Amino acid sequence: MSSSLKPLVLHAHSTGPNPFKIAIALELLSVPYDVKLWDFGDDPAKGLKGATFLKINENGRVPALEDPNNGVVSWESGACLNYVRRRYDPDGQKLGPRSASGGKPSEQDIVDFEKWEYFLLTTLGPMTGQTNWFRYVC
Ligand SMILES: N[C@@H](CCC(=O)N[C@@H](CS)C(=O)NCC(=O)O)C(=O)O
Structure with missing residues (x-):
């Protein structure tokens, strides 16, 4: 994957399993990413149900994925996975369909x-x- 890519931001929780699906896909494709961990609860700055995170995902859950290379923001693991596939594996060589x-x-x-x-x-x-x-x- 091109080294000129800015790292994507994967929003996650320390014990929540769903963001791992996105991390696995990004790892497989060698797409750089940073993980931002959030707390459960409604703390305005740190919580999944707080005002800061709700601007990223109005459904208040992780994963959410931000791509600073084109400004796309996705959430729900299926939507994140399909975005990553379309954008970073367009021929399906690594993730499919093949x-x-x-x-x-x-x-x-x-x-x-x-x-x-x-x-x-x-x-x-x-x-x-x-x-x-x-x-x-x-
Ligand atoms: N269907 C969603 C499920 C997301 C989900 O429930 N994530 C958990 C962590 S793995 C979460 O954010 N829980 C916090 C809550 O439900 O308030 C997906 O696949 O993305």
Whole structure:
């Protein structure tokens, strides 16, 4: 990845698992990024529900991702991941979707990518989170 890129800012929480998905994608693509950690709660300067962070993500959750190279701000891990893919892996060489033959991905290749992406985002991630929460926290 070009060394002239300004580091992206990945907004995260020290124990929250969702921002890791974005960090993994950025690492895989060698895109430089800095992590900014926030607290849970509504502290105006440090909290996810505080005025400063709500200007970045009005939904008050991490991950959120800022790209100072073009001013794009994204949040929700799926939206962040898809932004990173489109912008920094436009041919899908590292993250996909890829075709087995090396040509342009077919509609089936794209669906095969998206079905696992959505399974991760809507099922595996949330269910794993609930299991950990109810087994270890409650
Ligand atoms: N569906 C969201 C979930 C985001 C989420 O719940 N993040 C947690 C940390 S991993 C959070 O910010 N929790 C704080 C809260 O819900 O107030 C995504 O995939 O980005």
